[in-house]
Amino acid sequence: MNKFTIARFNELFPDEDTCLAFVKDMIYPDGIVCRKCGDTKHYKLANRKAYSCNSCGTHVYPLAGTIFEKSSTPLKSWFYAMYLMASTRTGISAKQLERELGVTYKTAWRMFSQIRKLLAQDSEPLFGEVEVDETYIGGRRPGKRGRGAAGKTVVVGLVERKGRALVTVAPDVKAKTLLPIIQEHIPAVPGTVVYTDELQSYHRLTSLGYAHETVQHAAKQYVNGKAHVNNVEGLWSNVKRGIDGVNHAVSPKHLQSYLDAYVYRYNHRNDAQAMYATLADQIKGVRDGKHGAYAPISSTS
Numbered sequence: 360m361n362k363f364t365i366a367r368f369n370e371l372f373p374d375e376d377t378c379l380a381f382v383k384d385m386i387y388p389d390g391i392v393c394r395k396c397g398d399t400k401h402y403k404l405a406n407r408k409a410y411s412c413n414s415c416g417t418h419v420y421p422l423a424g425t426i427f428e429k430s431s432t433p434l435k436s437w438f439y440a441m442y443l444m445a446s447t448r449t450g451i452s453a454k455q456l457e458r459e460l461g462v463t464y465k466t467a468w469r470m471f472s473q474i475r476k477l478l479a480q481d482s483e484p485l486f487g488e489v490e491v492d493e494t495y496i497g498g499r500r501p502g503k504r505g506r507g508a509a510g511k512t513v514v515v516g517l518v519e520r521k522g523r524a525l526v527t528v529a530p531d532v533k534a535k536t537l538l539p540i541i542q543e544h545i546p547a548v549p550g551t552v553v554y555t556d557e558l559q560s561y562h563r564l565t566s567l568g569y570a571h572e573t574v575q576h577a578a579k580q581y582v583n584g585k586a587h588v589n590n591v592e593g594l595w596s597n598v599k600r601g602i603d604g605v606n607h608a609v610s611p612k613h614l615q616s617y618l619d620a621y622v623y624r625y626n627h628r629n630d631a632q633a634m635y636a637t638l639a640d641q642i643k644g645v646r647d648g649k650h651g652a653y654a655p656i657s658s659t660s
Contacts, residue, residue, distance in 0.1 A: 368442050378434040379408055383421040393417050408434070426473040436460045440470050445478065445627065449601030450620060475616055478623035480525055485545050488520040490554045491561070492591040493532050496599065496614065512611045514618065515540055518591040523626045526594070526618045528611070534560040538567065545569075554586050594625055 372378050380403075383391070391401045393412040400413035408427075410419045422428045427437055440460060443451050451459075457467035495511035513532055517540075518524040525544055529536050537560045545553060547568035555561040556576045564571040572586035581587060598621045602609055609617050 363442075363446065365442075368439070372435055372438050375408075375434050376403060378438050379403070379421060381438075382425065382427070382434075383410065383419075386421055391419055393419075426477070432460075432462065432466060432470065436462070437470065437474075441474055441477075444471070444474050444620070445624065448624060448628075449597060450617075450624070475620050478620040480619050480622045481523070481626070482525075482544075483523070485517055485519045485523065485525060486548070486551050487522065488552050488554065488585070489545050490516075490518045490520065490588040490591040491537075491541060491545075492516055492556065492588045492595070493529070493537070493558070494595045494599075496602065496609070497611070512614055514614070516591045516594055517541070517544055518594055520590055524591070524594055524622050526598075526622050528615045528618070532558065532560055534563060537561065538563060541569075542567065552585075554588055556588060594621075597621065597625070 372381070390399050391410060391412075392399055393401070393415060395417045396412060396415045398412050398414040401410040401419060402413060403409075404411050404418070408420065408422055410421070411417070412419070420428075422434075427434060430437070440456055443456070443459060453464065453468040453471035456462075456471055457464045460467060460470075462470075493513060493515045496514050497511035513529045514526060515529045515532075515537060516524060516526045527540060529540065537558075541553065541564065545551060552570040552572060553561075553564055554572050554574070555564070557573050561571070561573070572583070574580055574583045574586045574588065581589070598618065601621060602617065
């Protein structure tokens, strides 16, 4: 798949009207049908992010219910911010958005926070060969390293080989914590194999019905036949490099939302136009009636 470049982005979204039409077409893939008179012909209102019915003048606001609603920031800037946040492997900071878009830091932070909410992990089950591992994220504080490191947050990762990933913050690495996470997201069905390291918390996986293979990291073993956790460790490397280099530090309170964004980019790593998917769920919500794209009926055109 061809890389989605900045040049291609500017070609597809040259101006505000094009960006608005893109959102409109996502919400109304079969065209707008006026809820008042049933007419299907609408035209773009000059200097307004709205369309008007050709017959009765009822206004339609495609941005209603989206993160763009009531924002004075140009729609193309929003799209460019989504492009950057969805396609940059290690992510970008609100400070970088401020520089890229030429907006205030307050505006950049609001956009960053709103877009990050769209970069959500999906909760579909993982199948096939699935690696499971845990890591610790947080600043350096006194205490032992590795498992049980003081002041750090436990994060559990589940990664399909050549597939999707799912990452969640956890209180600890005890069996009573890790096993329910695995059971929730990885069905114990024929053809699915769970690969882990030798952590004792995983020992009951076989008795729970899973095909389970391990690699002995303590013995300097990193591959044991088909058993390894190299893919999930690669994800950890990317996440930690991004947090250290881009975000510098993330509080435990907000860590999950940052992890969601990293996993989103991982899951869309082969999607040349991943930015489109950042709108998909929200647009579906608008289209299904969870939000209204119509303003109060107006007789003005």
